[in-house]
Structures are given as structure tokens and as C-alpha cells.
Amino acid sequence: MDxxxxxxxxxxxxxxxxxxxxxxxxxxxxxxxxxxxxxxxFPNEELAEIAHDLLLNEPVLTLQYSVAQGYLPLREKIKEMxxxxxxxxxxxxxxxxxxxxxQGIDFATKCLLNxxxxxxxxxxxxxxxxSCFSGYGAHFxxxxxxxxxxxxxxxxxIVKTKKNIKLLYTIPSFxxxxxxxxxxxxxxxLYKICAxxxxxxxxDNPYGELTFDGNKFxxxxxxxxxxxxxxxxxFSKILAPGIRVGYIVANKKIIKKxxxxxQSNDTHSPMLTQVMTYxxxxxxxxxxxxxxxxxxxxxxxxxLLDSVDEYFPEAVWxxxxxxxxxxxxxxxxxxxxxxxxxxxxxxxxxxxxxxxxTINPNERSSAFxxxxxxxxxxxxxxxxxxxxNKLHEIMK
Amino acid sequence: MDxxxxxxxxxxxxxxxxxxxxxxxxxxxxxxxxxxxxxxxFPNEELAEIAHDLLLNEPVLTLQYSVAQGYLPLREKIKEMxxxxxxxxxxxxxxxxxxxxxQGIDFATKCLLNxxxxxxxxxxxxxxxxSCFSGYGAHFxxxxxxxxxxxxxxxxxIVKTKKNIKLLYTIPSFxxxxxxxxxxxxxxxLYKICAxxxxxxxxDNPYGELTFDGNKFxxxxxxxxxxxxxxxxxFSKILAPGIRVGYIVANKKIIKKxxxxxQSNDTHSPMLTQVMTYxxxxxxxxxxxxxxxxxxxxxxxxxLLDSVDEYFPEAVWxxxxxxxxxxxxxxxxxxxxxxxxxxxxxxxxxxxxxxxxTINPNERSSAFxxxxxxxxxxxxxxxxxxxxNKLHEIMK
Numbered sequence: 001m002d003x004x005x006x007x008x009x010x011x012x013x014x015x016x017x018x019x020x021x022x023x024x025x026x027x028x029x030x031x032x033x034x035x036x037x038x039x040x041x042f043p044n045e046e047l048a049e050i051a052h053d054l055l056l057n058e059p060v061l062t063l064q065y066s067v068a069q070g071y072l073p074l075r076e077k078i079k080e081m082x083x084x085x086x087x088x089x090x091x092x093x094x095x096x097x098x099x100x101x102x103q104g105i106d107f108a109t110k111c112l113l114n115x116x117x118x119x120x121x122x123x124x125x126x127x128x129x130x131s132c133f134s135g136y137g138a139h140f141x142x143x144x145x146x147x148x149x150x151x152x153x154x155x156x157x158i159v160k161t162k163k164n165i166k167l168l169y170t171i172p173s174f175x176x177x178x179x180x181x182x183x184x185x186x187x188x189x190l191y192k193i194c195a196x197x198x199x200x201x202x203x204d205n206p207y208g209e210l211t212f213d214g215n216k217f218x219x220x221x222x223x224x225x226x227x228x229x230x231x232x233x234x235f236s237k238i239l240a241p242g243i244r245v246g247y248i249v250a251n252k253k254i255i256k257k258x259x260x261x262x263q264s265n266d267t268h269s270p271m272l273t274q275v276m277t278y279x280x281x282x283x284x285x286x287x288x289x290x291x292x293x294x295x296x297x298x299x300x301x302x303x304l305l306d307s308v309d310e311y312f313p314e315a316v317w318x319x320x321x322x323x324x325x326x327x328x329x330x331x332x333x334x335x336x337x338x339x340x341x342x343x344x345x346x347x348x349x350x351x352x353x354x355x356x357x358t359i360n361p362n363e364r365s366s367a368f369x370x371x372x373x374x375x376x377x378x379x380x381x382x383x384x385x386x387x388x389n390k391l392h393e394i395m396k
Numbered sequence: 397m398d399x400x401x402x403x404x405x406x407x408x409x410x411x412x413x414x415x416x417x418x419x420x421x422x423x424x425x426x427x428x429x430x431x432x433x434x435x436x437x438f439p440n441e442e443l444a445e446i447a448h449d450l451l452l453n454e455p456v457l458t459l460q461y462s463v464a465q466g467y468l469p470l471r472e473k474i475k476e477m478x479x480x481x482x483x484x485x486x487x488x489x490x491x492x493x494x495x496x497x498x499q500g501i502d503f504a505t506k507c508l509l510n511x512x513x514x515x516x517x518x519x520x521x522x523x524x525x526x527s528c529f530s531g532y533g534a535h536f537x538x539x540x541x542x543x544x545x546x547x548x549x550x551x552x553x554i555v556k557t558k559k560n561i562k563l564l565y566t567i568p569s570f571x572x573x574x575x576x577x578x579x580x581x582x583x584x585x586l587y588k589i590c591a592x593x594x595x596x597x598x599x600d601n602p603y604g605e606l607t608f609d610g611n612k613f614x615x616x617x618x619x620x621x622x623x624x625x626x627x628x629x630x631f632s633k634i635l636a637p638g639i640r641v642g643y644i645v646a647n648k649k650i651i652k653k654x655x656x657x658x659q660s661n662d663t664h665s666p667m668l669t670q671v672m673t674y675x676x677x678x679x680x681x682x683x684x685x686x687x688x689x690x691x692x693x694x695x696x697x698x699x700l701l702d703s704v705d706e707y708f709p710e711a712v713w714x715x716x717x718x719x720x721x722x723x724x725x726x727x728x729x730x731x732x733x734x735x736x737x738x739x740x741x742x743x744x745x746x747x748x749x750x751x752x753x754t755i756n757p758n759e760r761s762s763a764f765x766x767x768x769x770x771x772x773x774x775x776x777x778x779x780x781x782x783x784x785n786k787l788h789e790i791m792k
Contacts (some may be wrong), residue, residue: 001594001623001648004533009507035461040461051668055444063438063636065431097497098535099662106661110531111405132660135506136402198397198486227397240459242667253399261405264528265502265661266495270669271638272447 008115008135015061019354023345030383032370033350038182039374041292042169042240043284045071050270050279062272068263069255070097070247071271078233078247081281086208088231091375092256095337098260099269101206101232102128103259107265108202108230108248109136109167111257117166120158120199122150124328124357126176129169129204131194139164140359141235147319152189153389155340157195167200172220174207174324177357177369178358181322184217195226207232207324209290212298214265215322227251235277237325238290243273297325297373304372307381311388313395325373331395340394404511404531411740416748419741426779429746430770431572431721432670437688438636446675447668457792464659465651466493467667468645470674474643477677482604483618484627490651495665497602497628499643500597500654501525503596503661504626504644505532505563505652513562516554516595518546520724520753520763522572525565525600535560536755538756539608541571543715545578555593563596568605568616571719573616573765579719580613591622602630603720605686608694611718623647631673633721639669693721693769696776700768701776707784709791721769726750727791730760736790745782 020033054062069075075095082088100103105128114120115137123142133140141158144151149172159165170190172182177257182190194201203220207242221231227250248258262268280286301321308318308329317328331337338354344350354367372380416429450458450624465471471491478484494500501524509515511533517526519538529536540547545568546627555561566586568578578586579768590597599616617627623646630642644654658664676682697717704725705715727733733749750763768776 001647003508003596003647005507005653006510008510010651033595035751037460039456040458042455044451044455044459047459051447051451052444055447059438060441061433061638063440063443063638065632065637083514083531102660103409103662111401112399114404128660128663131656135657135660165578200399236461241461241663242457242660244664244666251397251399257401257405258529261531262500264524264531264642266499266638267524269493270640270666272669273666332688 007344008137009171020341022279023350028235029345030375030379030386031348031350032375032380032383034371034374036239036374037237037325038293038296041289041296043280043289046280046284047276050276050283051151054275054279058275060273064271066268066271068268069259070269070276071274074274077278077281078206078245082233082249085250086219086221088249090224090227092227092251093249094252096248096255096258097269097274098246099266100236101204101234102132104205104232104246104248105129105330106132106256107200107253108250109133109138110261111254112200113138113166116160119167119169120155120165121169121359122175123173123359124177124354125169126171126204126391130359133169141165142359145178145180147180149180149186150190152186155190156193159193159199165197167202168194169202169204171204171207173205173217174210174321175218176207176324177326177352178328179324179326180215180323180328187217187220188223191220191223191321193253194228199228200289201229202232203229204232204275205238209238210293210297210325211323212294212301213322214373221249224316230254238286238293239277239280239375243277245269245273245277296358300372300377301327303377303380304370304384307384311317311385313392315395316391325371327370329370331391332366336364337366337392339369340368340390342385343394344390347386347390349383351387400563406534410720414589416496416737419746425741425744426771427746427780428766428771428776428779428783431719431747433633433637434769434771436688436693437685437692439685440677442680443580443636443672446672448509450668450671450675454671458671460667462667463663464525464664465655466665467670467674470670473674475555478645482615484615484645486620488624488647489624490648491667492651492654493670494642494644494658495640495662496632496637496675497600497630498524500628500642500644501600502528502600503654503657504646504650505529505534506657507650508596509534509562513560514558515563515565516551516561516569516779517565517755518571519755520750521565521575522567522600523752524633526755529565536752537561538755541576543576543584544575547585548582551555551586555589555595561593561595564590565600566601566616567603569601569613570606572603572720573722573748574724575715575717575720575722578612583613583616584619585684587616587619591626595624597625598628599625600628602628602633605634605750606689606693606721607719608690608697609718615646619635619756620731626650634682634689635673635676637748639673641669641673657711691747696768696773697723699776700766700772700780707781709784709787711791721767724763725766725770726763727787728762731790732760733764736764736786738789739781740786743782745779747783748752
């Protein structure tokens with residue numbers, strides 16, 4: 001039978017990136033293409049104990065149906081955590097537990113965006129968000145990235161000249177894919193422009209805690225007097241991604257709609273993983289875990305930066321991340337990193353080409369993303385060396 | 397701020413049913429309104445042991461990111477299970493793991509249904525499916541239920557006279573809310589009509605194993621030579637719902653699209669609960685679990701049927717379920733069971749009124765749903781007695 005798929009799903013094409021990730025998964029390849037947190041820091045022994053206790057003593061709580069909005073004590077605990085940590089504390093807001101913050105982005109879009117309405121994004125940005133927006137028929141406007149975050153002048157111009165702008169999607173801290181952080185001053189300007197123009201902001205903050213120098217800027221949500229920020233939080237990068245526990249903080253009216261969207265999508269997130277997350281936060285100090293990650297990623301990032309300085313042609317521009325998991329490089333000129341990728345795979349080293357992170361993924365991009373959270377120091381060095389050799393050859 | 401929600405989410409209104417379920421949750425009320433499986437049969441000790449082993453010994457497998465389509469060994473295990481159990485075995489098919497079969501219905505609809513296209517449903521049907529279809533802008537056509545399943549003549553007429561029919565949604569065995577099972581003969585006619593008219597069938601089969609007399613009809617999927625059936629399976633009713641593990645079996649091309657939808661919705665289902673389900677199937681005989689459920693539900697259903705015969709006015713028509721969790725009753729005439737519900741709540745007994753299960757939830761319904769899987773025998777008897785008193789009073 002010839003299946004006729006819906007128009008909305010036709011816009012979602014994971015083919016190119018799936019091919020790349022498949023090639024990168026070959027164990028003989030040194031992959032700087034990953035995006036996973038370091039699995040050696042998963043607190044699996046603590047979680048084993050917690051899961052065992054809970055399933056033995058709380059079978060109904062962990063195994064029976066529950067409510068779409070998520071486990072109430074976990075929501076309360078998160079409220080405390082983000083109040084203390086980020087001064088996020090608006091009495092008009094509420095929380096919903098989602099299966100990763102990816103699902104929060106999905107439900108926010110489902111509830112708010114009509115087909116053809118515009119989502120403004122940093123360009124490049126997280127490709128999971130792009131494909132989610134595409135699935136709801138979004139029109140995109142992209143904003144250039146500068147060393148201190150998106151180009152606010154360009155954003156302002158887009159707001160003034162383009163119609164039907166409904167949402168701004170931003171990852172203000174240690175952005176994926178660039179590793180760039182939005183400055184405090186730009187955060188304030190950005191919030192003001194959005195508030196004045198009734199543009200809702202999806203603030204995606206999975207990496208915010210992973211600062212290398214202890215510096216953290218104010219979240220947009222903490223400035224949100226107008227109720228325009230939909231804040232996406234996640235335990236994927238500070239606890240473990242495989243449990244798929246994320247959350248959204250937004251105005252009560254939005255959360256109510258998102259709970260309806262969740263009810264009709266998956267009824268609720270698994271109770272076991274929700275209650276495990278709550279128990280972990282209650283029994284252990286997640287701050288200690290985060291501190292270990294900061295230390296590890298900071299040192300790995302330094303290894304990457306040093307290796308890039310040693311092995312890459314000087315003409316390759318790159319960001320200097322102060323947190324998170326990623327660094328962004330640009331060969332400049334007419335280079336096409338999808339072609340470069342194909343050459344590099346032959347040399348057994350992988351990265352992610354820039355094109356899929358942009359709003360025009362079919363256009364040539366001279367940029368690429370490197371990850372430093374998963375490989376050993378030795379493999380980071382070796383990978384960058386192999387990659388550098390190839391870049392010298394191509395750019396000579 | 398005045399939020400302008402998307403057109404698609406405006407169609408999803410969980411308000412009425414949420415109010416009803418909230419009232420029913422009062423512990424002083426005897427609730428025949430539930431839909432939960434019996435929690436006393438959850439194999440929580442076995443699952444506690446499995447979770448502990450896995451988290452201790454397989455931290456990367458259980459806690460790291462994974463693939464959208466789901467844990468491969470679980471997919472293989474399910475393939476074996478449904479081949480043996482239901483003769484579902486088409487080499488052109490593939491499997492995706494979803495967070496409950498609810499999510500499978502969502503992704504199938506997202507991938508296949510354009511706004512305004514028609515979904516034919518049994519009327520009444522599962523309200524979670526109705527609200528999911530609404531969220532994708534479905535137009536509905538409803539088919540009357542008879543004692544042996546949907547009225548095939550009416551279905552055939554709809555197919556002949558209505559345009560843009562894309563999907564048929566059916567729960568052929570022990571339907572929610574009626575408890576009715578589609579006869580073998582009707583299954584064959586139904587499949588033939590759909591195949592001839594290129595109508596895709598979503599076959600939702602969460603209760604199929606819960607037969608009281610051992611009789612099982614062929615699934616539509618097992619007859620599916622044309623690749624038109626999207627089969628939704630679930631561990632919610634045979635293992636535990638709180639882990640949210642379901643699956644879809646459909647043609648490879650459909651599964652590929654659904655995996656893309658899943659990637660952009662929640663990346664993948666939690667690995668811990670997927671691997672736990674796999675380990676449970678490997679280490680234990682789920683058939684034993686199912687046998688216990690059949691015995692328990694059969695005896696509870698008998699208590700309900702006997703009580704209804706004893707306490708209800710004779711004029712109340714009801715189905716005689718041969719499996720599953722639900723029975724459907726109809727007062728007939730001009731009665732409105734939302735009003736009856738309000739009266740009954742005062743007497744501390746609850747059920748679910750019929751209207752939300754229909755394609756016109758704002759129209760009066762004289763029907764209601766009773767559940768027999770969660771209450772004790774004593775409370776089933778007492779609840780039916782209280783309800784019967786009220787019905788006698790109203791119908792006299």
C-alpha cells in the first residue's frame with residue numbers, strides 16, 4: 001500500500017542527521033559528534049537502592065496510573081530547587097513534569113503555535129527543537145550568533161519587520177551547538193523586546209548548571225514579570241538522560257493546556273522514574289553531582305581547546321565555551337562541512353556538520369560542532385589531531 | 397497576558413471528565429468510575445529485584461540516551477510474544493516502543509491524519525483516543541455498537557457516503573467503555589471493507605489477553621496482508637500501567653515516520669522501564685500474571701453482574717462482558733446520566749456518565765460505564781446497591 005503521510009510530518013526529516021549519527025556510532029571511529037553526558041558520573045548505585053526501595057514499598061505509587069501533570073512532591077521539590085538556585089518564583093506559575101525537556105518544547109508548541117506562525121530561533125540552534133517546530137508547521141526566522149549570544153539588533157529588526165511572530169526559542173546558557181552564553185545585558189534587552197511585543201519565550205536551559213567558572217547569568221524566567229517565559233528544565237544533564245525526566249515552568253494557564261496535551265499524548269510520564277528523581281533529590285545532594293560534572297567537563301573542555309590550538313589550522317575560528325558540552329568551529333569561506341565530514345569519516349574521526357543545526361539545513365555550512373563530554377582525554381587529543389590533519393590538507 | 401492558544405488544542409477539552417474523576421477520587425466515595433488495573437497483582441517484588449540488578453550492573457544501558465524506536469531486545473521479545481500469542485507475523489512490519497499505547501495512537505495520528513480528515517470510531521469509544529484525534533483536527537464519524545461489536549452495515553454506509561476517511565479506530569476486544577467484543581465474522585468483514593477502500597485501521601488491543609472464558613478472536617493485525625493495520629499493544633493491563641510501556645506494530649514505512657515523531661516529541665521512552673519490561677519477560681512467565689488477572693477480573697465481573705441483576709431496575713440495559721475491565725449500562729429514554737451522576741455523588745457512589753465517550757460529548761446520554769477491576773467485592777455490591785436505589789427513585 002502507498003501510505004499518504006500527513007503534511008505536518010513531511011516537514012520532519014531526520015534522514016541526514018540519522019545517517020551521520022549512524023556512521024559516528026561505529027566503535028572504531030573517534031566520535032566528537034556525541035551529545036551525551038558522561039556516563040561515569042551517573043549515580044547508578046544510589047538510584048539502584050532507591051528503585052529497589054520504592055518498588056518494594058510503594059507498588060501503587062510507582063506502578064499504578066497517575067495524573068498527567070506529574071508527581072506532586074517532585075513538582076514541589078523542583079519549585080524549591082529553582083527558587084533557591086535561580087530565583088524562579090512567580091506565584092502565577094505552575095510546573096508540569098515532562099519526558100525530558102524535548103517533550104516540554106513539543107507540548108508548548110502544540111498548545112501555542114498555529115501552522116504558519118513564526119518561531120524565531122538562534123541560528124544555529126538545537127536540531128531537536130527545529131524538527132519539533134517543523135512538525136507543527138512553523139515558519140522560521142533565524143538570528144545570528146555572536147560571542148555573547150544572539151545578535152539583538154537583528155532580533156529587533158525581525159520583530160519590527162516580520163509578521164505573526166509567536167515564539168522565540170533560546171538556549172541562553174552554553175548553547176547547543178555553539179557553547180555560547182547570552183550576556184546579562186542582552187538577556188535584559190531580549191526580555192524587554194519580547195514583553196513589549198507579546199512574544200512568548202521558550203527558554204531551554206538544560207546546561208545552565210554546567211558552568212566552569214561558577215558564573216551564572218540570571219535566567220529569563222527569573223525576570224519574567226509578564227508571564228511570557230516558558231522555562232524548560234531537565235535532569236538529563238545533571239542526573240541521567242535515560243530516565244527522561246524534565247519539567248516546564250510557565251504561567252498556570254499554559255501549564256493547564258500542556259497537561260491536557262500530555263494526557264492525550266502519553267497519559268503521564270512513568271511514575272517510577274519520577275518518584276526516583278524525587279527520592280534522589282530528597283536523599284542526596286544533587287549539587288555534589290553537579291560539582292563533579294563541572295570539574296570533569298571543564299578539564300575535558302580544556303583538553304579540547306588545547307588540542308584545537310595545537311592541531312587545527314589557525315584559520316579555523318572556534319568558540320571558547322565556559323560551560324556545557326559543546327564547542328562550535330567554523331572553517332569560513334566556501335567549505336562545506338558535510339563534504340569534510342565524509343572525508344573525515346574515512347580517517348576514523350567524526351563531528352557533526354553545521355547545516356542540520358540551521359534553519360536552512362540544505363544550504364552549505366562551513367561550521368561544525370565538537371563535543372567534549374564523552375570521550376577520554378586521550379581520544380579527544382587523538383580525534384582533534386586526525387581532524388586537524390584533514391583540515392590542514394583541505395584548507396592548504 | 398492573554399494567551400492565544402493554538403486552534404488544535406482548543407478542540408481538546410478535558411474539563412468535564414476531569415471534574416468527574418476529581419469527584420470520584422474522594423476516598424469516602426465508592427467509585428465504579430475507575431479504569432485502573434488491580435494493583436494487588438503488580439509483580440512489584442520481581443520488578444524491584446530487576447530494577448536493582450539493572451541499575452547496578454547496566455548503568456549505561458539504563459541511564460544513558462538511546463534510540464527513538466526503543467530497546468531492540470524488547471522489540472524482538474515482543475515480536476516473539478505476539479507471533480506466538482496472536483499469530484502476528486508480517487515480515488513487512490516493524491515495532492516501535494511507545495510510552496503507553498496512548499502515545500502510539502498519538503504518533504500514528506500525527507503521521508497520518510491531516511486536519512479535517514475523517515476518523516471513524518465506535519460510538520461510544522475510549523475518550524483518550526477521541527481527545528488525541530481532536531488535537532489533530534479530526535472530523536469524526538461514529539458507528540453504533542451492537543452486542544457483537546460495531547454495526548457493520550452502518551460502517552459500510554459511512555464508507556460509501558462520506559469523504560476523506562483516513563482512519564478507523566477500533567478496540568475489537570472487551571472494548572472501553574462497553575466491554576463489547578467484535579465477533580470473528582464482523583472482524584473479517586471489517587478488514588475487507590477497509591482494505592478495499594484504503595482505510596487504515598488503528599487496532600487498539602490493551603485488554604485482549606483479559607478473556608474470562610479463554611476465547612480469543614483473531615486480531616485484525618493477524619489478517620493484515622495489505623499492511624493497513626496499525627496495532628497498538630500495551631503492558632499497562634498485563635504488567636503495570638505506571639511504567640508506561642506500550643508498542644505499535646505496523647508497516648515499516650509507518651514505523652519509520654513514527655520514530656521521527658517520537659524523536660521530536662520525547663527523544664525516546666525511558667530506558668530503565670523498557671529494559672525492566674524486557675527482563676521481566678525474559679526471567680518470568682507473564683502468562684502466569686495474566687492468568688491471575690483473568691481469574692480475579694472474571695470473579696469481580698460476576699459480582700458486578702449479580703449485583704446489577706439484584707439491585708438495578710429491570711429497565712436498565714447492560715452489556716455482559718466476557719473480558720476486560722468495563723461494563724456499559726443504559727437507562728434508555730430521556731435520562732441524562734450527567735444529572736444522574738450529580739445525584740449519585742451525593743449518595744457517595746460514582747460511575748462515568750456516557751456523554752464524554754461519544755463523538756458529541758455535549759449531547760445528552762442515558763448510558764454510563766461501570767468498572768469492576770479495582771474495588772473489593774463488598775464495595776462493588778454496596779456501590780451497585782446505592783446506585784440501584786437511586787436509579788429506582790429516578791426511573792419510577
